[in-house]
Each structure stands twice: as C-alpha cells, then as structure tokens.
Amino acid sequence: MNSSRPVTIKDIARRFRCSPSTVSRALNDHPAINEDTRKNIQEYAREVGYQRNEVSLSLLNKKTASLGVVVPTISNYYETAVIEGLHTVLQPMGYTLNICVTNESYLLEKESLSKLLSNRTEGIFLSVSQETYDAGYYEHLEHVIQRKTPLIFIDREYEDFETSRATVDDYHGAFAAVEHLISIGYKQIAHLKGPNGLTVSEQRFKGYINCLKKYNMPIREDLILNTNFNVESAILPTKRLLELASPPDAIFGVNDQVAIGAMRVAKDKGLRIPQDIGLVGFDNSPISAYTFPSLTTVHRPGRKIGMEASRLFLNQLNGSGDFAPESIVLPSELVIRESSLRI
Amino acid sequence: MNSSRPVTIKDIARRFRCSPSTVSRALNDHPAINEDTRKNIQEYAREVGYQRNEVSLSLLNKKTASLGVVVPTISNYYETAVIEGLHTVLQPMGYTLNICVTNESYLLEKESLSKLLSNRTEGIFLSVSQETYDAGYYEHLEHVIQRKTPLIFIDREYEDFETSRATVDDYHGAFAAVEHLISIGYKQIAHLKGPNGLTVSEQRFKGYINCLKKYNMPIREDLILNTNFNVESAILPTKRLLELASPPDAIFGVNDQVAIGAMRVAKDKGLRIPQDIGLVGFDNSPISAYTFPSLTTVHRPGRKIGMEASRLFLNQLNGSGDFAPESIVLPSELVIRESSLRI
DNA sequence: ATATTGAATGCAAACGTTTGAAAAAATTTC
DNA sequence: GAAATTTTTTCAAACGTTTGCATTCAATAT
Numbered sequence: 001m002n003s004s005r006p007v008t009i010k011d012i013a014r015r016f017r018c019s020p021s022t023v024s025r026a027l028n029d030h031p032a033i034n035e036d037t038r039k040n041i042q043e044y045a046r047e048v049g050y051q052r053n054e055v056s057l058s059l060l061n062k063k064t065a066s067l068g069v070v071v072p073t074i075s076n077y078y079e080t081a082v083i084e085g086l087h088t089v090l091q092p093m094g095y096t097l098n099i100c101v102t103n104e105s106y107l108l109e110k111e112s113l114s115k116l117l118s119n120r121t122e123g124i125f126l127s128v129s130q131e132t133y134d135a136g137y138y139e140h141l142e143h144v145i146q147r148k149t150p151l152i153f154i155d156r157e158y159e160d161f162e163t164s165r166a167t168v169d170d171y172h173g174a175f176a177a178v179e180h181l182i183s184i185g186y187k188q189i190a191h192l193k194g195p196n197g198l199t200v201s202e203q204r205f206k207g208y209i210n211c212l213k214k215y216n217m218p219i220r221e222d223l224i225l226n227t228n229f230n231v232e233s234a235i236l237p238t239k240r241l242l243e244l245a246s247p248p249d250a251i252f253g254v255n256d257q258v259a260i261g262a263m264r265v266a267k268d269k270g271l272r273i274p275q276d277i278g279l280v281g282f283d284n285s286p287i288s289a290y291t292f293p294s295l296t297t298v299h300r301p302g303r304k305i306g307m308e309a310s311r312l313f314l315n316q317l318n319g320s321g322d323f324a325p326e327s328i329v330l331p332s333e334l335v336i337r338e339s340s341l342r343i
Numbered sequence: 344m345n346s347s348r349p350v351t352i353k354d355i356a357r358r359f360r361c362s363p364s365t366v367s368r369a370l371n372d373h374p375a376i377n378e379d380t381r382k383n384i385q386e387y388a389r390e391v392g393y394q395r396n397e398v399s400l401s402l403l404n405k406k407t408a409s410l411g412v413v414v415p416t417i418s419n420y421y422e423t424a425v426i427e428g429l430h431t432v433l434q435p436m437g438y439t440l441n442i443c444v445t446n447e448s449y450l451l452e453k454e455s456l457s458k459l460l461s462n463r464t465e466g467i468f469l470s471v472s473q474e475t476y477d478a479g480y481y482e483h484l485e486h487v488i489q490r491k492t493p494l495i496f497i498d499r500e501y502e503d504f505e506t507s508r509a510t511v512d513d514y515h516g517a518f519a520a521v522e523h524l525i526s527i528g529y530k531q532i533a534h535l536k537g538p539n540g541l542t543v544s545e546q547r548f549k550g551y552i553n554c555l556k557k558y559n560m561p562i563r564e565d566l567i568l569n570t571n572f573n574v575e576s577a578i579l580p581t582k583r584l585l586e587l588a589s590p591p592d593a594i595f596g597v598n599d600q601v602a603i604g605a606m607r608v609a610k611d612k613g614l615r616i617p618q619d620i621g622l623v624g625f626d627n628s629p630i631s632a633y634t635f636p637s638l639t640t641v642h643r644p645g646r647k648i649g650m651e652a653s654r655l656f657l658n659q660l661n662g663s664g665d666f667a668p669e670s671i672v673l674p675s676e677l678v679i680r681e682s683s684l685r686i
Numbered sequence: 687a688t689a690t691t692g693a694a695t696g697c698a699a700a701c702g703t704t705t706g707a708a709a710a711a712a713t714t715t716c
Numbered sequence: 717g718a719a720a721t722t723t724t725t726t727c728a729a730a731c732g733t734t735t736g737c738a739t740t741c742a743a744t745a746t
Contacts, residue, residue, distance in 0.1 A: 004491045006463075008732060019696045024734060034694060049489060054461045055401045056732035059701045064398060066441075074423045083417060087444050091451075096462065098409075099442045101430050108434075118397045119439065120349075146392060148347045231633045257630075264633040287600075287630055290574045290607040351702060362726050367704060377724060399702035402731045 007050045016041060027052075058120070066096040067313070068116035068124040072104045072156070076229070076257075077285040078302045079127070082154055085306020086125060090313075095122075106131035110140040117143065123150040123313045128158060133197045150316040152309045157199055164312040166305050166328045170200055170282075173298040173332030174207025174252070177280045180296070180334055181250045182215050184342055186278045190223035190241050190248035192234055192258045204254055204282065223248050227258045234261025242269055250278035250340070256285045256297055263291060263339065279339040293338030301330055350393045359384060370395075401463070409439040410656070411459035411467040415447045415499070419572070419600075420628040421645045422470070425497055428649020429468060433656075438465075449474035453483040460486065466493040466656045471501060476540045493659040495652050500542055507655040509648050509671040513543055513625075516641040516675030517550025517595070520623045523639070523677055524593045525558050527685055529621045533566035533584050533591035535577055535601045547597055547625065566591050570601045577604025585612055593621035593683070599628045599640055606634060606682065622682040636681030644673055 009027075013020045018037070026033045026041040027050075058064045067090060071079050087097060098121060100112035109129045116124055124144055132138070138158060144151045145163065153165035181189050191208045194201030205224075212219050222244060225237035234253065238261060241248055251266075253259030259281030263273060271277050273293055281288055284299035308328045316323055352370075356363045361380070368376045369384035370393075401407045410433060414422050430440060441464060443455035452472045459467055467487055475481070481501060487494045488506065496508035524532050534551045537544030548567075555562050565587060568580035577596065581604060584591055594609075596602030602624030606616060614620050616636055624631055627642035651671045659666055 006490060009734095010732075020733075021697080021735075022695055024732095025695090028734085030735095032694065037694080049486065051457070051461050053402075053463060053732050055398060055407060055463050056701085057734080058398045059396075059402055059703095059731090060733060062701070074417070074426060075420065077418065080417045080423060083442070084444060087442075091443070094458075096441050096443075096458065098439050099426070099430075100434070100439075101427060114394070115437075115439065118394050120396060120398050143392065147349060231629055260630065260633055264635055264637075267635045286574055287603065290603055292607055292610045292635065294607075352704095353702075363703075364705080364727080365725060367702095368725090371704085373705095375724065380724080396702050399731085400704080402701090402733095403703055405731070 006053070007045075007048045008053065009050075012041060012045060012048075012050065015044065062120070064120045064122055065094050066098055066119065066121050068098045068100060068112070068121045068126075070100045070102060070109060070112050070116070070124060071127045071154075072102050072129045074099065074101055078155070078255075078283055078300060081302025082127075082306040082309070085303035085308075086310055087306070088303070089307050089310035102129040104130040106135055106137060110137075113140050113144055117147055117149065121149065123152065123317065125152050125154050125309055125313070127153070127155040129156075130195055130198060150313050152312050152316075154305060154309050155200065159199060162325055164309075164316060164325045164327065166309040166312055166330070167199075168300045168305060168332050169329050170203035170332065171207045173282065173300070173334070174204035175211045176207075176332075176334040177252055177282070177296075177298050178208050178211035179215075180336065181252065181278055181280060181340060182211070182217065184274075184278060184340060186250035186340075186342075187217070188220070188223065188246065188248040189217070189250045189252060189278075190225070192227045192237055192251060192253045192262060193224055194229055194254040195226065201254060208252055227254060227261075229255055229257060231257045231261040231264075234258040235265055238262040238265040242266065242271070248277070250280070253279070253281045256281035256283045256288045256295060259295055259297070259339075260287070260291060263295070274338065274340050274342040278342060284335050288335075289337065291339075296337045296340040297335050299333040299335050301332075304330055349396070350388075350391045351396065352393075355384060355388060355391075355393065358387065405463070407463045407465055408437050409441055409462065409464050411441045411443060411455070411464045413443045413445060413452060413455050413459070413467060414470045414497075415445050415472045417442065417444055421498070421598075421626055421643060424645025425470075425649040425652070428646035428651075429653055430649070431646070432650050432653035445472040447473040449478055449480060453480075456483050456487055460490055460492065464492065466495065466660065468495050468497050468652055468656070470496070470498040472499075473538055473541065493656050495655050495659075497648060497652050498543065502542065505668055507652075507659060507668045507670065509652040509655055509673070510542075511643045511648060512672050512675050513546035514550045516625065516643070516677070517547035518554045519550075519675075519677040520595055520625070520639075520641050521551050521554040522558075523679065524595065524621055524623060524683060525554070525560065527617075527621065527683060529593035529683075529685075530560070531563070531566065531589065531591040532560070532593045532595060532621075533568070535570045535580055535594060535596045535605060536567055537570065537572055537597040537601075539569065544597060551595055570597060570604075572598055572600060574600045574604040574607075577601040578608055581605040581608040585609065585614070591620070593623070596622070596624045599624035599626045599631045599638060602638055602640070602682075603630070603634060606638070617681065617683050617685040621685060627678050631678075632680065634682075639680045639683035640678050642676040642678050644675075647673055 009020045009023045012023045026038045102109040109132055151163045157165050193205050227233040251262050259279050266277050281295050281297040284297045288295040288297045352363045352366045355366045369381045445452040494506045500508050536548050570576040594605050602622050609620050624638050624640040627640045631638040631640045
C-alpha cells in the first residue's frame with residue numbers, strides 16, 4: 001500500500017522463499033518454471049503492483065530505449081510537427097523521447113548533447129542552434145559521432161558533416177513560390193529573409209534569387225531584409241519596405257509567421273491583398289489557410305520529416321559497421337491561396 | 344578513436360593498473376587521492392572522452408533525474424509554452440524531460456504512465472486526455488500516486504484527485520471576456536464551446552453563462568455550439584451561427600484558433616469586424632496580435648504555468664511524508680484588441 | 687536397488703559506479 | 717629502527733535484473 005520504495009524482484013523472492021532468478025523467470029513466462037509457482041508469483045506481483053526496474057535492465061543490456069531530440073525551440077508549428085512524426089514512429093517501438101530545447105544557445109546545445117551521451121541515449125535528432133552556426137563550433141558533434149551514436153539532422157543542418165539528415169527541399173519550394181508570383185504578374189518581389197547563415201534561410205534565399213535571375217528580373221538589394229522567423233520580427237522590415245520610394249508589389253516571407261506579420265502591416269497601410277500587394281509564406285502552418293485573405297504558402301511536411309528521420313535512425317542502428325549516411329530531401333509543395341491570386 | 348563501446352572506469356583502471364575506486368575518486372576530485380594520480384587519470388579520461396555512465400548511477404542512487412510530461416498534443420501554442428516553462432526551471436537543475444503525446448487516447452496515456460514508472464521517472468506532469476475524461480478511468484493515476492511519484496496536473500485535470508495542480512483561472516477569464524463584450528454593447532453573444540466534459544471547456548462555458556446571467560441577458564441554446572480547439576472545427580459551427588434567423592452579434596471562442604476560424608467565416612460572409620460582429624478568443628497566442636483585425640483574447644500564461652508546476656513538483660519532492668497537495672490558479676487577463684472594439 | 691532421466695530451482699556473474707571500512711604504503715616521530 | 721601517524725589505495729558490497737550452468741529432487745526405467 002504505502003510502497004514508497006518500489007517492490008523489487010528480491011522482495012518477491014523473499015516472500016516466496018525462493019531465489020530472484022525464479023521470480024524473474026516466472027514473471028517472464030520462462031518454460032522451466034513450475035506452473036503453480038509461476039501463477040502464484042505473477043498474481044502476487046500484480047497484487048503489489050510490481051513494475052520492472054528498466055534502469056537496471058538498461059545497465060545490463062546497454063540499451064536504454066531513449067532518444068534525444070535537440071531543437072532550438074518548440075514553439076513553432078514545424079518543430080512540433082517533426083517531433084510528432086518522430087513520436088508516431090518511435091513511441092510504438094518502445095522508445096522514449098528526451099526533448100532538449102537549446103534556445104538557440106551553443107552552450108545549451110553542447111550541454112544537452114553531453115547529457116544525452118551520459119545517459120546513454122541511443123540516438124540523437126538535432127536541429128542546430130543559431131549560435132552554433134554563427135560560431136562554427138562542432139566538436140560537440142564530433143563527440144557524438146565518435147561514440148557511434150546515430151546522429152540525424154532535422155531541419156537545420158551542418159552541410160559538411162558525415163551524418164544522415166532529413167530535410168525539406170527549401171530551394172525549390174522558394175523557387176516555386178517566387179515563380180508563382182512572377183507568373184501572376186508581380187514585378188517587384190521583396191524577400192523577408194531568415195537569419196543569415198542558417199541553411200534554411202540561405203536555401204530559400206537562393207531559390208528566390210535564382211528564380212528572379214531565370215526570369216531576368218532585377219535583383220534589388222533594398223527589397224531583401226532580415227527577420228527572425230517570428231511575427232514580430234516582420235513588422236519593422238515590412239514597414240520599411242512599404243515606405244520605399246519604389247515599394248514592392250509582392251513579398252515572399254521566409255515563413256508563414258513572417259508573411260502574416262507582413263500581411264498585418266500591409267493591411268494597416270490600407271493596401272489590398274492580393275490586388276495591391278501579393279504575399280507568400282512558407283510552412284503551410286494550420287493558421288495559414290484561415291487568415292483573411294488566406295495565405296499562399298509552401299507546404300513543408302514536418303510530420304513526414306519526423307517519420308523519415310526515424311527511418312534513417314533505424315537504418316543506421318541496424319546497419320553494418322561501415323555505415324553510409326543517407327540524405328533524405330522531401331519535396332516541398334506550393335499551396336496557392338488567396339493572398340497571391342490577383343486576377 | 345573507434346570507441347564503439349564507451350570507455351568505462353574499469354578500462355581506465357586497467358590502463359593505470361589501479362582499482363576502479365581510485366579512478367572514480369580521482370575523477371570526482373576526492374581529497375584522499377594523490378595529486379599526480381588524479382591529474383594523470385583526469386587527463387587520460389579527457390583524452391579518451393570518458394563520460395560517466397549515468398544509467399549505473401541512477402541504479403545506485405535510485406535517482407534518475409528524469410521527469411515525464413504527458414500531454415494530449417504538442418501542436419498547440421499553450422502546451423508548448425507550458426513545456427518551455429517546465430524546461431526553463433528544470434533543465435538547469437539537471438532534469439531531463441520525457442515527452443509523451445497521448446493523442447487524446449486513454450490507452451496511450453495509460454501506457455505512457457506505466458512506461459514512465461518503469462523507467463523510475465521522478466515526477467510526472469499530466470494533462471489528461473479526452474478519452475480518459477470520457478471514460479472516467481483513473482486507476483492508472485492511482486498507480487502513480489501509490490508509487491509516491493509526484494504527479495502534477497497541468498491544464499486538464501481531474502477535479503476529485505488529491506494531487507498538486509497548476510491551472511489558469513479559466514472561469515474568470517471567460518467571464519471577463521463576455522463582460523467586455525457586453526460593456527461594448529453586444530447583445531447576442533454566442534459561444535463556440537470546447538469539447539464537453541473537459542474542465543477547460545466547462546469552466547469557460549460557466550464563465551460565459553454566469554456573466555450573461557449577471558447582466559440579465561437571455562441565454563440562447565442555439566448560440567452555443569461545440570468545437571474541438573482547432574481552426575477547422577470552428578468553420579461549420581460559425582456558418583451555422585451566422586445563418587440563424589437571429590444571428591449573434593458577437594462570438595466568444597473557446598480559444599484563439601476557434602476565434603480565428605470564426606473570423607475567417609465572418610469575413611467571407613462580408614461581415615465587418617468588430618462593427619457587424621465582435622470576436623473574442625482565449626490564449627493570447629502570438630498570432631492573435633497580428634490577425635486583421637487583431638484579436639481580443641484572454642491571456643493564459645503558459646510559461647508561468649510550467650514554471651509554477653515545476654515549483655509544485657520540487658515542493659512535493661522535498662516535502663515531508665504527509666504531503667498536502669497544492670493548487671495554484673494563475674489569473675488570466677483580458678487583452679483588448681480590435682476585434683471587439685466597436686465604437 | 688541403482689542408474690537415468692526430467693523438471694524445477696539456485697548460484698554466480700555481469701552491467702558501471704560509488705563508498706565505508708580495511709589494508710597497504712609512505713612518512714614522521716621519538 | 718620500531719612505533720605511530722598520515723597518506724594513498726584496494727576490497728567488497730550495493731543498486732535490480734537476467735541467464736548459462738550447476739544443483740537438487742523426484743519420478744521413471746532398468
């Protein structure tokens with residue numbers, strides 16, 4: 001009843017005046033155990049609420065069935081979608097997910113990884129923090145690799161690193177978005193870029209630039225401003241854009257949040273969307289379908305990424321010694337809605 | 344180099360022809376160890392990348408420094424804010440968070456709890472799944488309590504249960520929201536209610552009802568419809584509301600998502616917000632400030648809840664044997680924006 | 687009656703670490 | 717140089733579980 005200390009196999013053994021081995025085997029339905037003994041022990045175990053101490057098993061078998069997920073934040077739709085994807089595949093297999101939020105801090109990222117290794121986590125899913133990017137440090141990642149702990153990049157990656165990764169085709173997504181704006185007839189397309197250096201930002205930026213080039217459209221430096229992935233960070237840059245002598249007639253935001261911020265500013269200024277200004281985001285977050293007007297965006301399959309990343313992890317785990325890292329790039333998909341459909 | 348098997352204390356002991364005890368003490372800066380021995384061992388350990396096996400320590404000390412977080416979903420703003428709050432307090436103390444998503448399933452919730460107990464998790468933060476509510480089962484929770492594992496309710500709770508809990512004052516938040524609508528002059532206030540049975544839904548509903556009563560406003564059954572916390576689920580009910588012979592002139596949504604769904608439908612119908620119809624949500628999610636018009640809502644301090652829940656856990660952990668559960672109810676706060684400001 | 691079989695159980699080691707107590711080694715004291 | 721003291725190291729047990737091998741005991745076969 002007031003079992004503050006959990007019941008152990010030894011306790012049960014004492015109760016039945018038998019050895020722990022017998023109890024262990026009885027509980028695991030080992031054939032060499034007498035039917036009656038088995039029944040009695042199992043019944044008693046249930047009665048007192050015995051639960052196997054998995055910690056001791058982890059030590060014995062050197063398997064912890066726990067995985068690390070290290071991400072800069074969990075307050076974005078995409079991140080949580082990825083985590084749900086991981087969860088969907090791995091939870092039924094008995095894995096536990098240890099979530100570590102780095103808040104874009106290098107130090108926290110380093111400490112998190114170290115902690116996960118100490119805990120003998122069997123694999124790590126990582127989306128690199130911005131500070132880590134800026135600093136360019138990566139010894140903490142080397143550590144993980146040396147330990148032969150499967151390391152899978154999700155979303156934000158180090159490009160020159162020999163590991164598996166599951167990412168979305170940001171480049172072509174961005175390209176398609178801008179191409180769409182061009183096809184509609186927008187001429188001065190601005191880009192609210194993400195933080196410099198991050199693969200995600202740069203790939204989308206590259207898609208934007210290359211698309212403009214392909215269609216021989218001028219690239220105007222003053223139409224490219226940085227944001228920080230969140231709504232607030234889009235407000236000032238958008239205001240600046242709209243106050244230009246020659247303002248843009250369309251804005252491609254690095255993600256939906258940013259595009260929604262831009263939408264808000266444009267509307268405040270009395271601009272009609274999409275007539276006066278076209279808008280495109282990125283992510284296809286649930287809200288994007290319900291803004292007014294609804295937001296044209298690029299679908300980014302977060303759940304799928306999580307599920308693919310799980311697959312990559314399992315491959316690596318069951319793979320032979322000389323393991324070749326895999327890169328999965330899922331296609332992104334343009335979702336055309338009202339915010340860009342000027343007729 | 345190719346250290347597939349992690350280096351152990353024993354390995355180091357072999358290398359220095361000394362006992363594991365010496366190595367352990369050397370690494371922990373035990374004073375009884377010779378200065379030179381200590382230095383040599385520490386240096387070597389660093390060289391080969393030794394990392395303490397925390398699993399063995401967990402077994403020895405019966406402390407795992409891991410906590411369970413069991414929630415129906417992580418794709419809502421509020422849930423992730425709570426998790427970030429937990430993380431903020433507990434991560435620096437060395438705790439690891441094991442996230443379990445139940446997808447509103449009773450079975451998954453039960454299995455998750457059982458797994459966490461098996462893993463000797465030191466505390467569990469729980470937001471009850473809807474199925475569990477509907478079914479009214481709670482033996483799996485009794486289990487947790489019997490084990491004297493601190494159980495803290497966050498968000499969704501069982502009311503008749505002797506545990507600590509950190510929740511937001513939904514009732515008064517809802518009351519304030521409706522009172523505000525009334526003060527502005529709205530007469531026919533509809534409510535897009537959450538799923539029946541959940542404390543959250545019912546408390547907000549009660550706030551709505553009691554406020555109407557207080558101001559002697561008629562309670563119209565046809566103005567109360569159920570939704571499911573997400574945007575999509577608000578679409579049809581809102582359409583129905585607006586097609587009534589005597590449609591509402593304001594809608595109080597159970598959360599921001601629902602209110603945003605309603606906003607979209609209202610705009611599609613050509614209604615002006617807030618002139619033709621007033622709107623209020625709940626949560627103060629980041630997006631709510633940037634919709635057009637911006638959404639009046641009730642602030643729900645998710646991060647704070649997470650931090651308070653952490654405190655409750657720590658209290659219980661350090662508390663004496665006869666522990667009295669604490670209930671923390673944080674105030675919610677009306678945030679008035681454009682969607683309800685009819686002049 | 688003895689050997690043979692078979693069933694049921696126990697022993698001991700292992701996983702990696704810590705820690706009190708004992709032992710060994712080095713140093714000091716007289 | 718022996719005794720006393722201090723410093724340093726080792727021993728052994730513990731945490732909870734599993735598992736190959738050995739052991740026990742009863743039943744059957746010879």
